[in-house]
Amino acid sequence: MKKRILSGMRPTGRLHLGHYFGVLQNWVALQEDYDCFFMVADWHALTSEWKNAGAITANIRENAADWIAAGVDPEKSTVFVQSAVPEHAELALVLSCITPLGWLERVPTYKEAQQQLAEKGVDNYAFLGYPVLQAADILLYKGNVVPVGEDQLPHLELTREIVRRFHSTFACELFPEPAAKLTPTPRLMGLDGRRMSKSFGNTIDLSEELPSAEKKVKAMFTDPNRKKRSDPGNPQICNVFSFHGMLNSKERHAKIETDCRTAQIGCVECKAELAGRMLDWLRPIQERRAELLAEPGKLDRILEAGTARARQVAAQTMKEVREAVFKSR
Ligand code: SF4
Numbered sequence: 049m050k051k052r053i054l055s056g057m058r059p060t061g062r063l064h065l066g067h068y069f070g071v072l073q074n075w076v077a078l079q080e081d082y083d084c085f086f087m088v089a090d091w092h093a094l095t096s097e098w099k100n101a102g103a104i105t106a107n108i109r110e111n112a113a114d115w116i117a118a119g120v121d122p123e124k125s126t127v128f129v130q131s132a133v134p135e136h137a138e139l140a141l142v143l144s145c146i147t148p149l150g151w152l153e154r155v156p157t158y159k160e161a162q163q164q165l166a167e168k169g170v171d172n173y174a175f176l177g178y179p180v181l182q183a184a185d186i187l188l189y190k191g192n193v194v195p196v197g198e199d200q201l202p203h204l205e206l207t208r209e210i211v212r213r214f215h216s217t218f219a220c221e222l223f224p225e226p227a228a229k230l231t232p233t234p235r236l237m238g239l240d241g242r243r244m245s246k247s248f249g250n251t252i253d254l255s256e257e258l259p260s261a262e263k264k265v266k267a268m269f270t271d272p273n274r275k276k277r278s279d280p281g282n283p284q285i286c287n288v289f290s291f292h293g294m295l296n297s298k299e300r301h302a303k304i305e306t307d308c309r310t311a312q313i314g315c316v317e318c319k320a321e322l323a324g325r326m327l328d329w330l331r332p333i334q335e336r337r338a339e340l341l342a343e344p345g346k347l348d349r350i351l352e353a354g355t356a357r358a359r360q361v362a363a364q365t366m367k368e369v370r371e372a373v374f375k376s377r
Contacts, residue, residue, distance in 0.1 A: 053078055053229070054191035056087035056130065059107035060097055063114040064251035066236050066244035069294055074195055074231045076119035084125040085189050085358060088112055088351075091130050091137070092181060095174040096165050113347055114254045117337035128354035130185070135362035139184035142369060144177055146213050152176050156202050183207040187223045188362045195231045204228050220372040222365075236294060239268050241287050255337060258327050265291075265323040270315040271308075281308040281315070288319055295325040 057063075057071060078084055088111055093104045108129055120127060130136055152158065153176070162170050174181075186194055186207055194204055208225045215221055237243065238250025245251070252261050268288050274281040283289035283305045293301050304321075307313035340347055 050081065050083040051192040052085065052189055053082040053193050053195060054085045054087065054186045054189050055195050056089035056092070056185060057111060057115075058089045058093040059104055059111045060093050061107060061246045062251075062253045062255060063111055063118075064244060064246070064253045064256075065294075066238070066251065067114075068118055068254060069236045070197075072115060072118045072120065075115070075125075078195060078229075079121060079125045082193065085191070085361075086115065086120060086125050086127050087185065087358075088127075088129045089185070092178065095172070095178055095181075096168050096170050098172075098174075099169060109347060109351075110255075112351060113337050113340055114333075116340055116347075116350070117333045118254065122350045122354060126354045126357045127350060128358040129351055132351075132355040133188075133358050133362050135188055135359070135366045136181065136184055138366055139188050139362075139369060140177070140181045142373060143183055143187075143210055143214070144180045146217055147177075147180050147183075147210055149176075151206060151209065152179060155179055155206065157199065179203050179206045180210070183210045186226050187211065188365050189358070190224055190361075190365065191226050192224050193229045194226050195229045197231065201228060214372075218372045222368055222372055237287050237290060239264055239287070241269060252326070252330075254330070254333055256330065258330060258334075261326055261330060262323045265326055266319050268319060268322075270319070274315065277314045278311050280311045283308045288315070288322055291322055292318075292325070295322070295329050 055071075055075065057067070063072075075084065075086060088108050090104050090108055093107075094101060097104055112127060112129075115127065116122060158176065162175070182203055183206065187210075194207075196204055204226065211223045211225050214223065238245060238248055239252070240248065240250045242248050242250060252264055256264075265288075268291075269286075270288055271281040271283070271286045273279070286308070289301075289304065289308065292304050296304070304313065304318065308318065
């Protein structure tokens with residue numbers, strides 16, 4: 049039997065290249081070897097976006113369409129919406145009873161995120177309890193493995209601590225202690241060299257109009273020391289070069305490096321090539337997206353089927369949780 053994976057994404061905006069190379073690419077690979085549950089984490093989004101909750105709803109379908117267009121296959125993976133499975137909230141409540149406040153206050157990313165998102169009003173109870181909801185997400189499906197980047201390891205360790213406390217408190221062995229699957233998350237910087245983020249306005253979205261994507265690539269900064277075409281460049285400090293690494297073959301990437309260092313290629317030409325690669329890469333994703341959305345109700349049916357499957361598993365787990373906690377059904 050395949051091991052089970054639970055992973056999710058907060059529907060807080062349009063998905064961009066950073067989401068693809070940081071998360072979606074891994075999901076597409078993982079679904080071949082694991083029983084994957086991929087969740088549109090709208091309740092997680094609500095913990096910080098509660099002032100603008102309507103936008104979350106609009107993003108749910110947009111994000112799910114991008115996932116499928118990018119290669120997540122609903123025939124292989126269970127794709128569902130978190131809030132359509134109320135057992136997430138129920139299990140989170142049970143787990144919150146056995147989770148000491150100190151464990152949550154110690155999560156290294158909490159204080160930092162609270163400062164970064166201060167204007168959103170994240171001094172709320174739900175934002176502090178975010179890792180408990182995350183634990184509920186994983187445990188509801190008895191996930192064996194969770195794909196994480198290094199920065200999320202403390203969150204997963206907290207889930208493992210909650211599992212141990214649940215078992216010792218209620219004298220049972222209900223959940224596997226989920227293991228981390230460290231996934232390669234290549235750092236794709238935004239068009240301006242900062243972290244790619246909607247809030248910096250430096251993204252290329254998966255659904256970006258192609259002429260707009262082309263224009264953005266052609267306006268990217270390059271090695272600032274390369275003043276003339278005949279100056280040798282340093283690709284290691286050029287973001288265009290990193291993008292080539294994501295979209296081109298290893299051989300072509302290596303050749304661009306050599307040609308840049310020896311001034312065999314100019315920046316205008318180099319960016320034009322990247323723009324061409326970018327459009328060739330985006331086009332099939334956007335065609336699959338258009339095809340999916342052109343058939344009325346298809347995406348909704350996919351989400352409904354995924355949610356029904358998720359609910360079946362979640363309902364069984366909650367039955368076992370109630371038996372363990374209350375010694376009754
Ligand atoms: S030639 Fe390409 S890699 Fe080199 S500095 Fe110009 S844009 Fe960057």
